[in-house]
Amino acid sequence: MSTQERRRRERETREQLFIQTAQDLIRREGLLHLQMSRLAEACDYATGTLYQHFSSKEDLLMAIATEDLKRRATAFEPIPGLPATSRERMLAVVLTDIDFISSHPDHFQLLQYVSTEVIWASASLERRQALVQAGAPISEVVSRVVADAIHAADLVGIPSLRPVEIAAGFWCLNTGMHTLAHTHGLLEAYAVRDPYALLIHHGHALLNGLGWQPLVDTGNTRAVIDEAERIRALLVRSANPESPAVTS
Amino acid sequence: MSTQERRRRERETREQLFIQTAQDLIRREGLLHLQMSRLAEACDYATGTLYQHFSSKEDLLMAIATEDLKRRATAFEPIPGLPATSRERMLAVVLTDIDFISSHPDHFQLLQYVSTEVIWASASLERRQALVQAGAPISEVVSRVVADAIHAADLVGIPSLRPVEIAAGFWCLNTGMHTLAHTHGLLEAYAVRDPYALLIHHGHALLNGLGWQPLVDTGNTRAVIDEAERIRALLVRSANPESPAVTS
DNA sequence: TCCGTAAAATGAATCAAGTTCAATTTTGCC
DNA sequence: GGCAAAATTGAACTTGATTCATTTTACGGA
CATH class of the missing domain: 1.10.357 (Tetracycline Repressor; domain 2)
Incomplete structure (x- = not known):
């Protein structure tokens, strides 16, 4: 049962990592140049992993906002x-x-x-x-x-x-x-x-x-x-x- | 010299056609579904012709606005x-x-x-x-x-x-x-x-x-x-x- | 009227980026 | 240690904007 809980925490932590890194990238290079693949790379995850959290790029943006x-x-x-x-x-x-x-x-x-x-x-x-x-x-x-x-x-x-x-x-x-x-x-x-x-x-x-x-x-x-x-x-x-x- | 002028008028007319047709399409199907190729088709022109008027899709949207x-x-x-x-x-x-x-x-x-x-x-x-x-x-x-x-x-x-x-x-x-x-x-x-x-x-x-x-x-x-x-x-x-x- | 050239139009090919998913790796448990 | 389930991976797929080599049209002079 603690496994379940830890998983959820880790997942939440990673989501925050994605969100914060995306904010950094946006601040640095502008919203226009934000790319899902580059964001994933910047976080040392595969592109597909992003989609475990966000159903689309727009979804990610909304999460940041x-x-x-x-x-x-x-x-x-x-x-x-x-x-x-x-x-x-x-x-x-x-x-x-x-x-x-x-x-x-x-x-x-x-x-x-x-x-x-x-x-x-x-x-x-x-x-x-x-x-x-x-x-x-x-x-x-x-x-x-x-x-x-x-x-x-x-x-x-x-x-x-x-x-x-x-x-x-x-x-x-x-x-x-x-x-x-x-x-x-x-x-x-x-x-x-x-x-x-x-x-x-x-x-x-x-x-x-x-x-x-x-x-x-x-x-x-x-x-x-x-x-x-x-x-x-x-x-x-x-x-x-x-x-x-x-x-x- | 009148040829020049007529060309310019025709060009302007066509631009208005593109803009108005695009507005129709947006009203009908929403901004989200506006596609350059379908707009061109709806106007009976090739896709490339659109780009004689608008440098990009965003350019077209700005022209409409x-x-x-x-x-x-x-x-x-x-x-x-x-x-x-x-x-x-x-x-x-x-x-x-x-x-x-x-x-x-x-x-x-x-x-x-x-x-x-x-x-x-x-x-x-x-x-x-x-x-x-x-x-x-x-x-x-x-x-x-x-x-x-x-x-x-x-x-x-x-x-x-x-x-x-x-x-x-x-x-x-x-x-x-x-x-x-x-x-x-x-x-x-x-x-x-x-x-x-x-x-x-x-x-x-x-x-x-x-x-x-x-x-x-x-x-x-x-x-x-x-x-x-x-x-x-x-x-x-x-x-x-x-x-x-x-x-x- | 016909011809050659320049301009315009065409739409298939290219490209970019978001999204998917079959294959691989990791995890948790017995 | 081994196995099933879950998670991760990243190359392949997809979509749609954009380009550009080719074709067509328009114009003005012979």
Whole structure:
């Protein structure tokens, strides 16, 4: 019976090896040049062994995207418990996403690619479900932040809109800006200089427009930047709970 | 000399035939199943002839996306001249985009696909430039709407934000909602019922948050819907300038 | 009208890469 | 140590995009 278990662990370990090596290859040579045979070789396995884990190349790509998405979701977890106002927590959502995507530039592009009809349809049902599931915790966290704000009366609930639909607005703004930032030719065409500073600005505008208290003066660029840095520090602290005493 | 010109026209006609037939095939059988040889056959040409026009399959896809994008851009043209308030014109931008994407469901997915690193890198420089160029008029129109609003004092300009950067916020919201609406599994995961009603709502919230006058009470769902219908009617009228007298 | 040349079109052959599977090797157990 | 089952291997297969030697067509001058 322990044999069974060890086998499963070894299999899992090897799958991680394939996924991580594939990520390395993609980082190094680009998604375009990823080849199944070369990936297998890089891992010292035969090509066929790859297909013990992934039903197709698209399946593999989706597995990579899913791994990253799980890590991305983890970054959101501490937010509902953050010692801050509900509005600051919502800003924390935006900042967390910005920072994750900024430090994982390949992730967003891969996610865009596998979300494409062509790739999506070529992957197995299990992988597709796993990808959707990996993203679900994020919308749950953000919805909770919205629900908490309504509960705290920082935000007046509108009967026709559930928390998840408010959350979706920020999802759109964020995803849209990632798209703008990562799609070739777009930043240049729009002549947008600093997409993520812009995202924070529009995020505040949307928060203000929803009447999310306390309102922020978006014209005061200094204050907006300072607040973002303050929330970032809070996020860093919550990510390393055992860090030494805070210094001012 | 007329021979030269006729040749060029014939060539252009044939390219359009290829592009339109390819669109038909995609609509009928999906992007996944588009094959160069079958497209050529469907047009009664040899496979090699396709490559007189498109350097690769990706090149062809980009050409299709570009054609659609040109048509999409055309839909925005009348907006700056619309007899309406600046805020209504901005709403017209959002509605025009919603309606175009709704009636061209394949367009957005194809555009997403060709914007992908993998496909982008496989297309020729000319096609990539053409795609970017085809989208530029849209951002120009929207920027003009923003600039006009500032000029009319409906919107207080912020020194650090140029009109195009305000426009980009709406681009993000729109593109994000299209993504949410068209990406498999997302609508279900977010449990969003009517993405485009939601987009209109958040669009108003963003407008309010930017202080774009006159502010709209987003809680008044009836009024929001009615206004959208009114603007849609205005758009239809401006698209068919020779239509018979308006009936109330 | 006919001819020769240049341009265009053709589609079978080539190529690349993902996928399969018969043969081989390894593993776990008696 | 030996055997059956499971896992691994990598060469062969498959699919479909791309090429290019050959054929056909178009054009302009005699």
